[in-house]
Amino acid sequence: MAKHDKVEVGLSTILNPVPVVMVSSAGKNPESESERPNIMTVAWAGTINSEPPMLSISVRKSRHSHKLISETGEFVVNLVSKSLCKACDYCGVRGGDKEDKFKSCSLTPVKAKGLKYAYAIKEAPVSISCKVKSVQELGSHDMFIAEIVGITADTYLLDDKGKLCLDNARLVAYNHGEYYLLGEKLGFFGYSVAPEDIIKKRMGKESKGKKK
Ligand SMILES: Cc1cc2nc3c(=O)[nH]c(=O)nc-3n(C[C@H](O)[C@H](O)[C@H](O)COP(=O)(O)O)c2cc1C
Numbered sequence: 718m719a720k721h722d723k724v725e726v727g728l729s730t731i732l733n734p735v736p737v738v739m740v741s742s743a744g745k746n747p748e749s750e751s752e753r754p755n756i757m758t759v760a761w762a763g764t765i766n767s768e769p770p771m772l773s774i775s776v777r778k779s780r781h782s783h784k785l786i787s788e789t790g791e792f793v794v795n796l797v798s799k800s801l802c803k804a805c806d807y808c809g810v811r812g813g814d815k816e817d818k819f820k821s822c823s824l825t826p827v828k829a830k831g832l833k834y835a836y837a838i839k840e841a842p843v844s845i846s847c848k849v850k851s852v853q854e855l856g857s858h859d860m861f862i863a864e865i866v867g868i869t870a871d872t873y874l875l876d877d878k879g880k881l882c883l884d885n886a887r888l889v890a891y892n893h894g895e896y897y898l899l900g901e902k903l904g905f906f907g908y909s910v911a912p913e914d915i916i917k918k919r920m921g922k923e924s925k926g927k928k929k
Pocket of ligand 1: 737755756757758759760761762775776777779780781782783805806808809810811812813814858891
């Protein structure tokens with residue numbers, strides 16, 4: 718058989734790779750056990766609009782986080798670096814109704830930029846504060862469509878000119894049930910038509926952000 722001969726495979730959520738993120742939220746009374754700051758893992762997440770910046774996450778009704786997000790209309794999408802990968806997986810297999818996942822994973826809840834109730838994860842390289850605009854019931858999952866109202870990033874990710882260098886964040890992607898560290902840069906937006914000197918400049922040099 719030749720490499721590109723085709724075989725039909727079963728219908729499934731096969732779109733890969735996808736981001737995997739840690740979604741943090743809290744109820745209106747964070748002192749109570751049932752509304753304390755919580756973290757869940759989400760792979761069904763994506764950017765859906767540029768102006769205003771918007772994203773969506775799809776969450777099953779059975780998740781404790783679903784209740785918290787529905788109550789406040791707020792959540793934070795925390796990007797996952799290599800050092801957070803194990804905690805990310807853990808937060809995807811344990812329920813926040815039964816345990817404090819911030820404590821279990823030795824993570825620190827910090828008030829999220831631009832939000833009243835939700836907490837961000839201090840140890841995350843980038844935290845994206847979101848306000849829910851609408852909820853779409855799709856079937857197994859409810860899709861929370863949200864506007865991004867604030868973003869914080871670790872200072873080591875900024876270069877001398879204040880540009881965010883996400884290539885230094887050692888981010889993790891999710892591919893068909895497995896976590897992968899992003900590593901090899903293959904190109905950049907428009908590189909297929911860029912002049913040689915630009916390609917040399919963008920591909921030759923290390924990013925200017927400080928390594929961590
Ligand atoms: C890699 C990974 C991706 C996941 N993606 C989703 C998702 O997109 N939506 C969802 O509802 N649950 C997803 N889950 C499952 C939840 O994270 C899991 O049920 C978690 O325990 C829910 O926490 P909570 O009950 O404290 O909200 C995922 C789990 C893992 C490990």
